[in-house]
Amino acid sequence: MANHDQIDALTASHERELSEALADAYSELLAGFELNAIASSLDDIDPDHIRDQLELILNLHDRGVPEPFERRADKIADKLESFILAIAALAAAQAGHTINDRDAKLADARQAARAFGNHLVAETALQISAAIEAAIVGRGSTDARAEQFRRSIGLSPKQADSLEAMRLALKQHVATPRRLLPATMNTDGVRTPARYTRTTKTRPIIAGLRGRVSAAQLRLVVKALANADLSQADANQLLDRHAAALRSFRINAVAGEAMHELAESAKLAGWQTAQHYGALPANQRRFWQTAEDERVRHTHSQVSELNPQGVQLGEPFETPFGPRMNAPLEWGCRCRATLWPKR
Known part of the structure; x- marks a missing residue:
């Protein structure tokens, strides 16, 4: 059981490291996006020309992501390969066998690390491509669409869709004119000070969100719709914070799932290697x-x-x-x- 404890501890520590590495990779990616340049490219009527311009502005490499992100993915794969070999060694040690890192029996497990890095690049390329298409056909100013483009990177399609639904709901509320309600006093002499209100029709907005956002997201929007003083800057901050929270949740979930899968594959590779050399029965x-x-x-x-x-x-x-x-x-x-x- 001692080796199982070591495997669990090693997996947990590498899961934290992978989460941090993915967060750093996306932070660097997002920091490299020039919103003004993206917004300027969206001010065009030719979708194909917009796509070509954004490919240049975003410095997309052959695989659809900026080259620095590819290098990050390769480094992550290198770390995962070391992790896989360590787990395989611990698993083989359960049978009293010491493995050689270059043993052919470990080839498939080692390839799993490369596959994760390739998947990370391919998935992010799809996110960027989908975000470009959404920005081209999206509603709102070019600045608003550029901001939403950046928010959606690192999110799953469902997360990106829920964030877009929230953006449009808040946009509709902010666009509703405010009017000042005069101060009033009731029969008991209690005075209600003058205040601003908006005549936003919240019911159809909320109805349009159902099925596209979670219960927690719906509560967040309902609270924002009740704020007559909500400005576009306030709405942007809310969306930025929520996008960061969604991205963090997804990164942690992806890291946890990946480390679990890689650890189990590495354990099997270690056992099979031990069996090949007679340390475990046929x-x-x-x-x-x-x-x-x-x-x-x-x-x-x-x-x-x-x-x-x-x-x-x-x-x-x-x-x-x-x-x-x-x-x-x-x-x-x-x-x-x-x-x-x-x-």
Whole structure:
């Protein structure tokens, strides 16, 4: 069990490092966007020309992202490769075997680190491309669309859509004229001071948000719509803060999911390497283990029931979602594989 504890501790520390590395990569990327230049390029009627101009302004490399971001992704992949080798070594040590970093049996696990770096670049390129299209067809001034372009980088499509829905709702409220209500006094002599109000029709705005934003986001917008003094600058600050929170949440989720998947793949590679050299028997089996608490989903606990005798090292587990070689089973999964069933 000592090695399992070491694997868990190493995975947790590298998960934090990966979150920080991804946050730094996106911060550098966003800092390199010149909003004035982006806004100027959007002031054109030819979409193709806008795309060409933005490609130059954003310094997009062959793979659709700025070259510094590609270098960041390569460094992240290098760190992940070191992590994978360390986890594989700990897993092999469970069988009393010491692995060689260059062993051919580790090739697939090492490639997983490269795959993550490539996926990061490809996904960010898609985000930039989608943000460009949204900025071209979006509503509002060129400055507003340029700001929203930058906010959406690092977000999932669903997050970007919810942020755009919030922006349009706040834009409609800010555009509604304010009028001053005079001071009043009731029959008890209680005076209500003069105040500004807006005649924003909040009901259709809120109705239009349903299905596009979360309950928490809806509450945020409702609160903003109740503020008659809300300015465009205030709305921009609210959107900037919320975009940063969405990006941070997604970065942490991606890091957690990636480290879990890479750790499980590396463990299997370590065990298979140990088996190849005779440190584990040819019929060695591995077993599915849940976190064993009240948060475990029924479908995850079913995996142990579907594989009561475990599976061979090279065989997948039978799961309610089909055969799977390793955890995670789905988003947020905390399951893992072990060499021996729990006693």
